[in-house]
Amino acid sequence: MRILVAGANGKVARRLLPLLVERGHTVRALIRDPVQAPTMREAGAEPMTGDLEDDCGEAVAGCDAVFFCAGSGPHTGPDKTLDVDRDGAVRLIDAAVAAGVPRFIMLSAMRTEAIETAPEKLRHYLRAKKAADDYLRRTDLDWRIVKPGRLTDEPPRGRVRAAESLAGEYGEIPRADAAAVLAAVLEAPSAMRRQIECIGGDTPIDEAVAAL
């Protein structure tokens, strides 16, 4: 498949790129800053410079699937969170629909449906993510929403606890494993128009995704 990864320099996305390449996909890496281009090429992806706050038509053109892995990051203000995490996602979803890209995979987060259980300082971010998820669900796209728990830089384990809903259970997951879940949901028929919540656990990732 020809795949766009938006927010390709993010910490999860950087781990996702080689997993997609090794599965034989052709990967276009959307980055804001051309200085990140060599890192994208080293991962086997083709860098494309662009901004999710602008038109995304060129970025999605000719793609079979799009990953939204962008995030404004924890050090920007609330306006930027709305601009990128919500409006950037909406703009990319609109572009996918307009261009006839059939599949859209969203890197979301746990607790967007239980915002009151999260610390106050995360709630604005989670509301923005929820708005983007809800917008995506209302499309006719083959959407797939990945909702990891608290992301860590721990080594990958290749194993998770995952389900459409973990029923309020919360926990940590290494970014490398969250990336592997994203890669796994891309092609799994079980993941079509489904969400997957995931934290650290004992089930091999492919098996957890197949059981959705």
Place this chain on the structure above:
Amino acid sequence: MRILVAGANGKVARRLLPLLVERGHTVRALIRDPVQAPTMREAGAEPMTGDLEDDCGEAVAGCDAVFFCAGSGPHTGPDKTLDVDRDGAVRLIDAAVAAGVPRFIMLSAMRTEAIETAPEKLRHYLRAKKAADDYLRRTDLDWRIVKPGRLTDEPPRGRVRAAESLAGEYGEIPRADAAAVLAAVLEAPSAMRRQIECIGGDTPIDEAVAAL
């Protein structure tokens, strides 16, 4: 599966470790120097310090499969090549047989069966590799031999040209893709007691391995 990777700090093996971990395997990384242990842990593997010139029984104990990815490297003398690339492999094969480990995957090289086509300075190395491959083929193990062309540090492409024999065709392959071929042959029924020659090409790796 529980898997031993011998020579785990090698340039191909270091790329293999996370691929195995992400497939849900438990990976034991055999290294000579404890200073390499943190790198192994970061890749999600459990380091074990040991020397292929000693007894390998402890290293293979309890494993479902063994990868031999060790090499004496280009900067050692001819004696060391025999000690590691040939005798180290033989010792590990013997240990696998003795311990009842069913599967053994060898990182070999192209041209071991056409040594006269290789530059003079490589021939001693290729003879050592051939002796190890031949020894492995004579066992009753479920062996799988991966023979990449000239290894490069280019970005992964996820695509190869591969077959039991490429009929004398030679070429380059990124180490990252050679690692992906090793990971793919581990579980593919098509690879049982087969060898696979691989260079850069256009076939997705899983597809190439399934077609063996």
